[in-house]
Amino acid sequence: MENTSSHVIAVDGLAATGKGTLARRLADHLDFAYLDTGLLYRAVGIGVLRAGGDPSDPVAAAKAAQALNPDVLVNLAQDPDLRTEVGGDAASKVGAVPEVRQALLKFQQDFAAHPPLGKKGAVLDGRDIGTVIAPHAKVKIYVEASPQVRANRRFLELRVRGENVTEASVLAELQARDARDTQRATVPTKPADDAVILDTSDMNADEAFEAALGIVEGKIKH
Numbered sequence: 001m002e003n004t005s006s007h008v009i010a011v012d013g014l015a016a017t018g019k020g021t022l023a024r025r026l027a028d029h030l031d032f033a034y035l036d037t038g039l040l041y042r043a044v045g046i047g048v049l050r051a052g053g054d055p056s057d058p059v060a061a062a063k064a065a066q067a068l069n070p071d072v073l074v075n076l077a078q079d080p081d082l083r084t085e086v087g088g089d090a091a092s093k094v095g096a097v098p099e100v101r102q103a104l105l106k107f108q109q110d111f112a113a114h115p116p117l118g119k120k121g122a123v124l125d126g127r128d129i130g131t132v133i134a135p136h137a138k139v140k141i142y143v144e145a146s147p148q149v150r151a152n153r154r155f156l157e158l159r160v161r162g163e164n165v166t167e168a169s170v171l172a173e174l175q176a177r178d179a180r181d182t183q184r185a186t187v188p189t190k191p192a193d194d195a196v197i198l199d200t201s202d203m204n205a206d207e208a209f210e211a212a213l214g215i216v217e218g219k220i221k222h
Helices: 019-030 037-050 058-067 070-076 085-094 098-113 129-133 147-160 167-183 205-219
Strands: 008-013 033-036 122-126 139-144 196-199
Touching: 008 019, 008 129, 019 033, 019 122, 019 139, 019 205, 033 037, 033 098, 037 058, 037 085, 037 098, 037 122, 058 085, 058 098, 085 167, 098 122, 098 129, 122 129, 129 139, 139 205, 147 167, 196 205
Parallel strands: 008 122, 008 139, 033 122, 139 196
Antiparallel strands: none
């Protein structure tokens, strides 16, 4: 298969829907390259915080985004701060800044068009893959789950990491992030018109993967 947008799988959705785990499993199964685009925004947000700034400050956010070197992408997953609630909150704030989105746009599009390591395709997950980054992707999946289910999943995940949180506080934070992500003026999170909606509220990880794989296999001929 050629490295074209027809072999890009776009996986979008709000926080804690399970889209990251799902996208990673799809990439492994298909031997496609995988990019968690949220890590880029988390890295920008954490970069602002580490510099003593406010992620909501457009100037500070844009400066951090422009300083982010895509070559360090492979090391981002090793940074423990990126996976925290603080990292997610900061990512949501910098993601509302147009200059940040523009600074990271080209890298994401290049990854989709030319997957690294000679891979025959790419799986990208995030908030705007199907609508902005890869609008011509043949496969677009928008992952959903109820706020209560998502809060419970994230609560359990954070407790395993040793974070002192309550399920109520996690739900409140998710709802605040949802509002920012869906109501922002710059590229609000929403399903692409041709995306397949996958509601994982009543699914475990294996069931969600099988459902997503069925969607992919129905659209991509190997």
